[in-house]
Amino acid sequence: MTIKLIATDLDGTFLRNDRTFDVARFNRLLDQMEDQDVKMVVATGNKVEQTLHYFKETPTNRLTYISSNGAMVSDTTGILYKRPVSKEQIKKVLDWNTQTRAKMENLIVLSGIKAAYVSNHATPEMIQAVEQFYPKVIQVEKFLEIEDDILVMELLWPENADIKYFVQVLRKKFGEELHTTGSGFGSVSILAANTNKETGLEALSRIWGIKPEEMVAFGDNSNDLEMLRYVGHPFVMPNAAEFMKERISQQAKADNENDGVLETIEMLLADQSQD
Known part of the structure; x- marks a missing residue:
């Protein structure tokens, strides 16, 4: 061969x-x-x-x-x-997460070309955990005002969470519009379709x-x-x-x-x- x-x-x-x-x-x-x-x-x-x-x-x-x-x-x-995720798609995922947040606590990380972004509400412990995987982490007030190409939306749950379940839920919700996959580290990665x-x-x-x-x-x-x-x-x-x-x-x-x-x-x- x-x-x-x-x-x-x-x-x-x-x-x-x-x-x-x-x-x-x-x-x-x-x-x-x-x-x-x-x-x-x-x-x-x-x-x-x-x-x-x-x-x-x-x-x-x-x-x-x-x-x-x-x-x-x-x-x-x-x-x-x-192949970045569009702002419209980011908003849809954020809205879905807000609506279901009462049932599942998670941390959102938007991974862009320039940096990774987390909410201003993220604790120092959360940021320290994210920095193990992202060299540059920036806290922001509003995700939709980030000036960067967002390549991946990461939804991080506690280690005991059923990630396969969340992958299935998100795939059912967004269908062919977005690509959803489990990372193996307690997180779900959401990317542009295909x-x-x-x-x-x-x-x-x-x-x-x-x-x-x-x-x-x-x-x-x-x-x-x-x-x-x-x-x-x-x-x-x-x-x-x-x-x-x-x-x-x-x-x-x-x-x-x-x-x-x-x-x-x-x-x-x-x-x-x-x-």
Whole structure:
């Protein structure tokens, strides 16, 4: 098989549970990928600024980023593709949340290109929690007056909340108008319609002229499913939930704690070098 692009999710997939990875090993693989003309893509729900932090010891000009669950694609030259949520759609979600707030306490985070935004009513503890995932957090009086492209609306519930239930409720409410997915960290991500990691790969397919059957992808959670189903060579992590293994049969060579993505990439590149 011919591989021209490898994409990987981060949390629970490429990164260990302490959010580290074998930097030296990965950098050696990037050298091999460059020799074989294979593109490396990081596909994550994180903002690109947070993603860059993980790769501060890696030549970033060798990486392309599908960030905010597919709402933006970028590299060191700038933004290649973006798909923001409209103000009208933001208002609809805010109205829905206000009407149902009595039944479910949550925190709203609007993730934009410039920063992440939370309400002035957010407590210091809430902001501290959000800052773990967003490098720049700004409190605002009115969400609809933000001057930024909002890529993702995040609704964060307590850890014991039934996120799958909220995803189903929001999908029923907004149908095809918005894309709703669970993040796996007690939050629901709401994006523009037809926006996910697959659409980010589709954009790169158009830009680079790479076919889906020439792509490899790694993932562990429901927000990876569209991407995994799009590529010719999908790998689910052994540490993924059972429902993911039922949908994607091929597993990486090891789990995220044991560098399963790197292990599998080494195997794929070795096989390709012998063709």
